[in-house]
Amino acid sequence: MAANSSDLSALLARLDLNDGTVDHDKILQAVNAQLAKSKNNVDLQHIRAVALLKLDRFDDALRQFEQGGDKLKQKAPLEYAYALYKTGKLDEASKVASGSSGRGINHVLAQATYRAENFQHAGDVYRQLASRPQDGESFESPNDININSLAVDAQLHWQANGGLSKKNKLGREDMEAFETAYNAACFSISRGELAQAEVLLKRARDLCLASDLSEEDKKAELMPILVQQIYLASQLGKADDVEKLATEVSIPEVPDSSTRHIALMNELASSRQVENPYLSKRKLESTSHIPRSDRLFTFQQSLMDHNNYITELQSNKHEGVARSTLSKISAQPSSTTAFSTNALSVLNAAAHTNGLRGRPAIKKLLPLVHRRPRDVGLALTVVQLYCQESNYGAATPLLENFLLRLENSTDEQDHDVRFSPGLVAALVALYAKAGRKAAVRSELAKATDYWRQKTKNPPTSLLMAAGTHLIESHQPGDLEKAGEIFSSLLEVDPNDHAAAAGLVAAYATTQPDKISPSQLDKLTPISRLVADVDVDALESAGIATPPFQLQAAAKRPPPKEKEEPAKKKKLRPSKIPKDFDPDKKMDPERWLPMKDRSYYRPKGKKGKKRDAGLTQGGFVEEPKANQAQTSGGGGGGQGKKKKKGKK
Missing domain, CATH: 1.25.40 (Serine Threonine Protein Phosphatase 5, Tetratricopeptide repeat)
Structure with missing residues (x-):
């Protein structure tokens, strides 16, 4: 039902215009009086909704749209979308704004998607608005688009x-x-x-x-x-x-509730004085109530939650922090590299250790690693504790087994986490610490193959690291793979000088025909590299000594000019025998048994015969053929002729 002329005239007659400024409270009073007579008047409902929005009574304005039904929503989509946006219903506001056209409602769409952290969509909307400045509205400042676009890029x-x-x-x-x-x-x-x-x-x-x-x-x-x-x-x-x-x-005078809470948090964090944790907790709770329309972004809220949990840990609320953080971690169905979730895992680990460090903390956390096999933050926490103890031999297999569990998972997201650049870099660092260069190249090549098959835009940092390490192997297969990696990097950015240098290094010795002149032109000329080298000075200096030899020479003690004879040890009187002659040279073989000394000569027939039999290389008499050998044992009289006795 449209408003008749008498209703609108009566409404306008009750309004007071003071120097062009409209008193929206009076508008609201006037329209309420008219709506009492005609409740279903869509025009009056529209005026009332606008007045409520002007008075920042966003919940009441949204309630008016719900009471007005579809007719009012279709008549005023801009105001309806704005009411949804200001009350924190961002998804609904985006949906309403997307279904209508106009510069004003596109601003609402951009703001709603921005607050919903869909920054890519918000940036697209602002670029569309910037491309059509001719249809700008009177309320729009020339810098509005630039201001908001900068905020999107920062996010x-x-x-x-x-x-x-x-x-x-x-x-x-x-x-x-x-x-x-x-x-x-x-x-x-x-x-x-x-x-x-x-x-x-x-x-x-x-x-x-x-x-x-x-x-x-x-x-x-x-x-x-x-x-x-x-x-x-x-x-x-x-x-x-x-x-x-x-x-x-002055924190109480900060207008935005979110900025007020951030200001208080920064004040507590940067204070040089040690604050009572219980008082800090009470202060933070005084500013923690933030309306939905002014809520913090995810990365801000994550840091705020992190600081709140730290305050609770300082207040010895270990069990409460352990339960609260675990409930949030468990809500994540798969492994993740998100900072917000992994930071909670670190705090959960701190709550379980009750302030312990080193080996006692590791002993408490290892059972948790087995119970939560896909918790990235927890696994990295234990790895870090091992590294702090210089126990790299235990840190490496723990991380290897964790990554193997992710690799064998049926969840595709676990595979993405397994080959994420951060986790790959952590394992490569442990391999490098142990000097396992082959393992470093294998891990980087494996991660590179995964991302090149997974997406057209694999992580550039991972590709560059893999290509650099593969070049160092000098194996034809590794050099071929390095060349492919650097070629893909040049396809993304033809002006990447590091990728061009890598490609030349990969193919220079094996396939020089794959190197184009344009890639060679990107390299720094040799004349510029050696421009500051003084050839004459190098020749006069002679052959350079390798650094490790210089270091060894520096550590080596200087040679003595003359070797001094070793001083004779002075014997104690109690150790000197009675017949000891200090001028007589001691027998160097006096510690050996007499029979083992070099100058020992046995006496008698039996001794000489035994000595001759023991001589190496001496003559050995062969036994006669008609002599029978005994098998050992027995009485020894079997070969003798029995004597006759007297008759």
């Missing part, structure tokens, strides 16, 4: 999806307003460029102070900038700057 880097970001470096337009400068600083932080982020945050602060905003608005806009400056100063190790900036932040 992609925080998600480790920087390859999906369309922005690789900042431009001059990113420094023109404090909003863009602030988001540019966040973009730099996500990329690890902390020094650049520090400069950008300072510029954002200066631009905010020089803006035309009211003092109240300036104060509200400065708070997030100051909180980010405190975080950055703590990351750079500038404790004095942290304390100075902290005096400028």
